[in-house]
Every structure is written in C-alpha cells, then in structure tokens.
Amino acid sequence: MIENIDFTLVNWSRGQFAMIAFYHWLFIPITIGTTYIIAIAQTIHVKTGDPEWERLARFWAKLFGINFAIGVGTGIILGLEFGTNWANYSWIAGDIFGAPLAAEGIMAFFLESTFIAVMFFGWGKVGKKFHLLSCWLVAFGASLSALWILVANGWMNYPVGMVFNPDTARHEMVDFWAVLFSPYAMNKFLHTITSCLVISAFFVIAISSWYLLKKRSILLAKRSIVLAATFGLLSSVYLAMTGDGSAYYVAQKQPAKLATMEGLFDGEEGAGLVMMGILNPNKKLGDDKKDFLFKMEIPKMLSILGYRDANAFVPGMNDLVYGNEEFGIMSAEEKMEKGRIALGALADYKEAQKNNDPQGMEEAELLFNEYYQYMGYGNLHSPEMIIPRKIPLIFYSFRIMVISGMLFIGVLLLFVYLSVKNRIENQKWLLYVGIWCFPLSFIASMCGWIVAEVGRQPWTIQGLLPTMISTSNISANAVIATFWLFATMLTVLVIAEYRIMIGAIRKGPDNLSTKGGPNV
Amino acid sequence: MKEFFLYIYKKVKESSLAKILLLIIFLKFAMFYGFLKGYLYPTFLKPKYENEDHRSEEVIKKLLDNHNKTLKDDREH
Numbered sequence: 001m002i003e004n005i006d007f008t009l010v011n012w013s014r015g016q017f018a019m020i021a022f023y024h025w026l027f028i029p030i031t032i033g034t035t036y037i038i039a040i041a042q043t044i045h046v047k048t049g050d051p052e053w054e055r056l057a058r059f060w061a062k063l064f065g066i067n068f069a070i071g072v073g074t075g076i077i078l079g080l081e082f083g084t085n086w087a088n089y090s091w092i093a094g095d096i097f098g099a100p101l102a103a104e105g106i107m108a109f110f111l112e113s114t115f116i117a118v119m120f121f122g123w124g125k126v127g128k129k130f131h132l133l134s135c136w137l138v139a140f141g142a143s144l145s146a147l148w149i150l151v152a153n154g155w156m157n158y159p160v161g162m163v164f165n166p167d168t169a170r171h172e173m174v175d176f177w178a179v180l181f182s183p184y185a186m187n188k189f190l191h192t193i194t195s196c197l198v199i200s201a202f203f204v205i206a207i208s209s210w211y212l213l214k215k216r217s218i219l220l221a222k223r224s225i226v227l228a229a230t231f232g233l234l235s236s237v238y239l240a241m242t243g244d245g246s247a248y249y250v251a252q253k254q255p256a257k258l259a260t261m262e263g264l265f266d267g268e269e270g271a272g273l274v275m276m277g278i279l280n281p282n283k284k285l286g287d288d289k290k291d292f293l294f295k296m297e298i299p300k301m302l303s304i305l306g307y308r309d310a311n312a313f314v315p316g317m318n319d320l321v322y323g324n325e326e327f328g329i330m331s332a333e334e335k336m337e338k339g340r341i342a343l344g345a346l347a348d349y350k351e352a353q354k355n356n357d358p359q360g361m362e363e364a365e366l367l368f369n370e371y372y373q374y375m376g377y378g379n380l381h382s383p384e385m386i387i388p389r390k391i392p393l394i395f396y397s398f399r400i401m402v403i404s405g406m407l408f409i410g411v412l413l414l415f416v417y418l419s420v421k422n423r424i425e426n427q428k429w430l431l432y433v434g435i436w437c438f439p440l441s442f443i444a445s446m447c448g449w450i451v452a453e454v455g456r457q458p459w460t461i462q463g464l465l466p467t468m469i470s471t472s473n474i475s476a477n478a479v480i481a482t483f484w485l486f487a488t489m490l491t492v493l494v495i496a497e498y499r500i501m502i503g504a505i506r507k508g509p510d511n512l513s514t515k516g517g518p519n520v
Numbered sequence: 521m522k523e524f525f526l527y528i529y530k531k532v533k534e535s536s537l538a539k540i541l542l543l544i545i546f547l548k549f550a551m552f553y554g555f556l557k558g559y560l561y562p563t564f565l566k567p568k569y570e571n572e573d574h575r576s577e578e579v580i581k582k583l584l585d586n587h588n589k590t591l592k593d594d595r596e597h
C-alpha cells in the first residue's frame with residue numbers, strides 16, 4: 001500500500017472534475033455546432049434573397065443564444081480546479097497548459113463576444129455581408145476556442161514537444177508546433193468538433209421533427225431538416241473517419257487503453273474487432289478464464305484499425321503487464337524499475353544541488369534524461385496498475401459510441417433521402433427516431449469522453465505522471481463539500497436552460513419577423 | 521458604433537428573454553469570479569505554498585516520497 005497517498009482525495013477530485021466536465025459538455029456541442037447551421041442558412045438567404053432562410057437562421061440563432069448565455073463560463077470552474085484540486089499536475093504541466101489556455105482566452109474573448117453581438121443584434125441593422133461574415137466568424141471562433149483545450153488534452157494523452165526541468169520540477173515547452181500539431185491532438189480536435197456538429201444536427205432535426213409531428217411551422221421545419229440532415233450526414237461520415245484515426249493513434253500511443261476498449265486480455269496477430277459482446281465479470285489479469293461470455297467480431301479488423309495491417313499483433317492487457325518477449329513488449333515491472341532509476345536520479349540531482357556539487361548534478365541529470373520517459377512508472381506500486389481499472393465501463397462505452405455513430409449515418413441518410421423526396425412529413429416513426437437521436441448523440445459523446453479519460457488512467461500525463469500524485473495538498477473534505485456546491489449550482493443552470501429552451505421551442509419561430517431587429 | 525450599442529440597449533430593454541439571459545450571465549459571473557475565485561478558493565481551497573520555489577520543492581517531495589515508498593514496498597516483498 002502507499003500510505004502517503006490520500007485516495008479519498010484523489011477519487012473525489014477525479015469525481016468532481018468529471019462531474020463539472022459533464023455539465024460543461026452539456027452546453028458545448030450546441031454552442032459549437034449550431035453556429036455552422038445558422039451560418040449556412042444565412043448564406044443561402046444572402047445568395048437567394050429568400051426571407052424564409054433568414055427567419056430560419058434567426059430562429060436557430062435564438063436557441064443558440066439561450067444555450068450560449070446559460071453555458072458560457074461553466075468552463076471557468078474547470079480552469080479554477082486545475083489550480084486548487086490538481087495543483088501538482090498544474091505545476092508539473094503548467095508551462096504546456098498555460099500557453100494554450102491563455103491563447104484560448106484571448107481568442108474566445110475577441111472572436112466570439114464581438115461577433116456574437118453583431119450576429120444577434122445586426123439583423124437588418126448592419127450590412128448583410130458583414131453580418132454574414134460575423135455569423136461565419138462566430139462559427140470558426142467557437143471551434144477554434146475549443147482547439148487549445150483539446151490540444152492540452154491531446155498532450156496529456158501523448159506528451160510531446162517538452163523537456164523536464166529538474167530544478168523546477170516542470171515540463172517546459174521546447175517546441176510549440178510539436179504540441180499544437182501533434183497528430184494525436186489534431187485528430188482529437190477534429191473528432192470532438194465533428195461530434196459537436198453531429199449533435200447539433202440532431203438538435204435541429206429533433207426540434208424540427210417535433211414541429212412536423214405537431215403540424216407547426218412546416219416550411220421552416222422541413223427546410224431545417226434538409227439542411228441539418230445533409231450537414232449532419234457529411235459530419236457523421238467524417239466523424240467515423242476521425243474515429244478510425246483516434247483508434248489508430250490510441251493503438252500507437254496508448255496500447256493499454258486500446259486493449260481495455262476491446263476487452264483484449266491476450267494479444268493476437270490478426271486480432272478481430274468485437275462488434276458486440278459480454279465481458280466475463282470474473283475474468284482477472286493473468287488468469288486463464290474465458291474473457292467473454294459471448295462475442296461477435298469482425299475478423300482481423302482490430303489489427304487493421306490499430307496498425308493498418310490485417311496480420312499485425314495487437315498486445316493484450318496481459319502482454320502489457322507481464323511483457324511479451326516474442327513481440328518485444330517490455331513488462332510493466334521493467335518499466336517501473338526504469339522509472340525508479342529516473343526518480344532516483346532526480347533525488348540525486350537534488351542532493352548534489354544542495355551540496356553544491358556540479359559534477360554530481362551533471363551525472364544525475366544525464367541518468368535522469370536516459371530514463372525520463374519511464375518517470376511515471378517509478379511511482380506505481382504494482383504492474384497491474386498500468387491497466388485502467390474500469391474495464392467494463394470503457395469496453396461498453398466504446399461500443400455505445402461506435403454503434404451510435406453507425407446508426408446516425410443510416411438515420412441521417414434516410415432523413416436526407418425522404419426530405420429531398422418531400423416525404424418526410426408522413427414518416428412519423430422517423431420523426432420520432434430523429435427526436436430520440438438527439439439525446440443518444442449526447443450519450444455517445446459522453447461515452448467517447450469516458451473512453452478517452454477513464455481509459456487514460458492511471459495517468460494524468462501518459463507514462464510520466466500518475467493521477468494519484470497529481471492532486472493538491474488540500475483536505476478531501478474540502479473537495480467533497482465543493483463537489484456538492486458545484487453540483488447544485490450547475491444543476492440549477494441546467495434546469496434554467498431546460499425551462500427557457502423548452503419555452504422558446506414551444507413559442508416557436510412564428511413570431512420572428514423577416515425584417516430587421518434582434519432575435520431575442 | 522455608438523448608435524449600434526444604443527440600439528442593442530433599447531432592444532434588450534424591450535425583450536424579457538434577453539433580460540433573463542443577461543441576469544443569468546451576470547449572476548453566474550458574480551458567482552464564479554466574485555464568490556468562487558475571489559473568496560472561496562483563496563480562503564479555503566488554495567494549496568498552501570509560500571512561493572514558487574516552495575511549490576516546486578513540494579512537488580518534487582511528493583514525486584520522490586512516493587517513489588521511496590515504492591522502493592520500500594519492493595524490498596519488503
């Protein structure tokens with residue numbers, strides 16, 4: 001056991017961050033995605049002069065505005081938490097985190113707030129082209145402001161472009177572009193933003209479907225569906241493509257996460273992708289029980305997905321924990337040994353520094369640098385710790401996300417086809433499916449976050465910093481108390497969002513004029 | 521520009537939805553920046569470090585304490 005780690009503090013800090021991120025995420029996808037639908041509708045209006053498209057743009061802008069107003073700032077709590085609950089992590093990663101987040105602040109402030117004001121209040125008041133430009137800038141600005149935080153998150157999963165300074169105990173950025181353009185971070189950005197586009201498409205489709213079922217605002221609802229379904233279909237195809245990219249990068253950089261996502265205990269050459277399956281709840285690392293009670297798989301697909309080679313060896317959890325000489329996989333024990341050498345060298349460096357011994361410092365630093373990449377393993381106390389503990393949660397979440405992604409492509413294809421044929425109004429069952437796909441798309445994205453973040457455990461910074469030593473030196477009780485405080489505050493906000501949004505949807509677009517004036 | 525802002529002001533005054541949303545934004549920011557950032561965090565939740573050097577020492581101590589403990593565990597087993 002590790003007596004100097006307060007696991008109550010670690011678990012509540014994790015729980016609190018997850019809870020706030022969950023609430024924060026409830027607002028994000030619609031803020032990011034709906035802006036594109038508004039901008040496209042407004043572009044069609046400017047090109048064709050048809051006032052109905054402007055009315056449509058203004059109605060969705062109104063709902064976007066409600067969501068934006070209630071959601072804006074919920075991320076502030078997350079930012080504050082880095083400093084309070086995750087002080088060690090913030091310190092060690094500070095230099096990397098600071099730059100992207102500062103950039104986000106400036107970007108979000110200038111682009112979003114300025115152009116959102118023009119978008120809202122400029123209808124009929126500023127020039128049409130300038131107004132349209134503002135709509136597009138709001139859309140790009142919202143996506144770009146998510147770039148930096150996702151880059152930071154990408155870096156936590158795949159740390160690049162930095163060196164560790166033993167004097168300050170901080171990672172210092174040496175290559176900003178390597179951090180920004182890391183393929184892992186870029187793919188994460190694209191996958192996450194595209195998921196927001198799909199969720200927003202379903203937001204528009206769900207409300208429009210409800211109008212059609214209620215036989216209200218027919219023209220606006222039908223046009224909204226054509227637009228959102230086409231946009232959503234293209235986005236969902238790209239979402240699957242970037243999802244494939246995510247799986248590829250996870251396989252390269254986080255094999256333990258991939259093995260957990262697939263419930264793969266023993267590695268295989270030409271491994272299949274489990275389409276559906278039930279994990280054996282009694283299966284443990286290192287035993288020889290069956291891993292699945294039932295499974296259906298696509299042969300060789302996991303090897304193709306992860307390594308672009310149908311016969312590639314995909315390491316399982318046992319290979320990663322206990323090593324596999326045949327395929328050159330180092331055991332976790334060996335990595336832990338190297339990690340201890342790195343930390344021992346860091347201790348020697350500090351000792352030599354205290355004794356004013358430059359030669360000792362130099363020798364210790366050389367040794368530290370040699371073993372630096374295993375640094376985090378030096379803090380683990382058992383090899384099994386390298387596998388995320390919540391295997392079923394990760395496994396089933398991954399399936400819910402991928403199966404939903406495939407379903408969305410089919411549903412959106414149907415929506416596009418039937419809308420183009422002008423038969424959508426009579427397909428009651430599809431309109432109901434459209435309504436239900438909206439919450440499902442949220443669930444799918446939450447599952448994505450579970451795969452990414454629970455799957456990253458036990459690390460905050462992959463291989464370099466375990467979560468259990470990333471917390472602050474504050475009391476667990478303080479974290480528990482603030483957990484309930486934030487949960488209450490954020491629940492009130494979500495209830496406000498729900499009530500105001502439902503009110504605006506019920507009121508509908510009929511009172512929005514096609515002349516100038518804001519849409520509030 | 522001034523005209524545009526006056527126009528925004530007038531329209532916000534006319535719309536009850538805009539007023540509610542602005543009130544929510546205001547309350548939220550007062551809560552987040554005023555109460556949380558200005559009072560709760562610095563008073564009760566701020567990790568206690570004297571300065572940056574102290575903070576980095578503490579972080580190194582935490583990294584190394586845990587590592588020494590794992591070494592001890594290893595020897596015991």
Ligand code: HEM
Pocket residue numbers: 157187188189191192195196198199239240242243244246247250257401402403404405406408441442444445446447448449451452453455
């Ligand atoms: C269509 C097939 C899909 C595949 C193959 C796929 C694959 C993945 C993978 C492997 C991850 C983990 C990435 C990591 O750990 O860094 C992930 C994360 C995520 N996925 Fe998916 N996904 C798919 C569909 C979806 C859908 C339909 C949504 C939501 C509408 C979604 C939303 C997310 C989100 C929000 C994340 C977390 C952010 C990130 O790490 O990128 N995904 N996805």
